[in-house]
Amino acid sequence: MKQIKIVTDSTVDLPQEKINDLSIHVIPLNISISGVDYIDRINLQPDEFIEKMEAAEELPKTSQPAIGQFVELYEKLTADGSEVLSIHLTGGMSGTVQTAESASKMVDGNITVIDSAFISQGLGFQVLKAAELAKEGASSEEIIKEVEKIRLKTKLYVTIDTLENLVKGGRIGRGKALIGSLLHIKPIASLTDGVYTPEANVRSYSALVRYLTKQYVQAVKGRTVQAIGIAHADALELAEKLKAALLEHTPDALIDIAYTTPIISCHTGKGAIGFAFYTD
Structure with a gap:
């Protein structure tokens, strides 16, 4: 048919x-x-x-x-x-x-x-x-x-827990990664026009959750949220913390959590989070 x-x-x-x-x-x-x-x-x-x-x-x-x-x-x-x-x-x-x-x-x-x-x-x-x-x-x-x-209407953010895969992939130098590791830096990027775009660096999981939640709240203000998704590379606990923070602002939202594809975690490394949502 x-x-x-x-x-x-x-x-x-x-x-x-x-x-x-x-x-x-x-x-x-x-x-x-x-x-x-x-x-x-x-x-x-x-x-x-x-x-x-x-x-x-x-x-x-x-x-x-x-x-x-x-x-x-x-x-x-x-x-x-x-x-x-x-x-x-x-x-x-x-x-x-x-x-x-x-x-x-x-x-x-x-x-x-x-x-x-x-x-x-x-x-x-x-x-x-x-x-x-x-x-x-x-x-x-x-x-x-x-x-x-x-x-x-979609926004997507990616956070990275370890810089090791970025070094192996030739995206950053080992010296820069060492400094980042010592400072516990966790890069946050967005996917803008289909391209990976650096947004911010944070130094703790709580700061990471706060940053993403703030971006979300600002983006959805005055709009109806249609869908929210969180994907993780063996970082379920962090994904759950982000979900809880988002639900404080959008209590009725249905938030799916998925284990992300190896195609993504190959580049981000273990511990990464992907956070996406779209509005009306």
């Missing part, structure tokens, strides 16, 4: 039950640890990844899906005349969306590829709404319009 089918990638950080219930199709990214290749969330789960990453001498490497995976899935989904909306993590952090775009041009079906400009639950907000609207029978134009609205 003709319908609109939703495709995304494994950085989406949505609960598996929602993915199943809404028939969302997920293309996994790839991870290499100490010369061994894994498929994100297929033969490597987020908690397992943290353990393997901690034990590895070198920083694990991540890579986008092969173009053939997209072509094969797109051909399968459009074979009955259905349309495909393929929504992916920001092109500022991965070539996945560009690969999806190239694959869409190799298939005869009606495929629209969207750069979410986000990752993790920021991406998840768009994918979830698209899948819900598709299930309700909305047109592709209506879905795309709503997804664009969500993108413009």
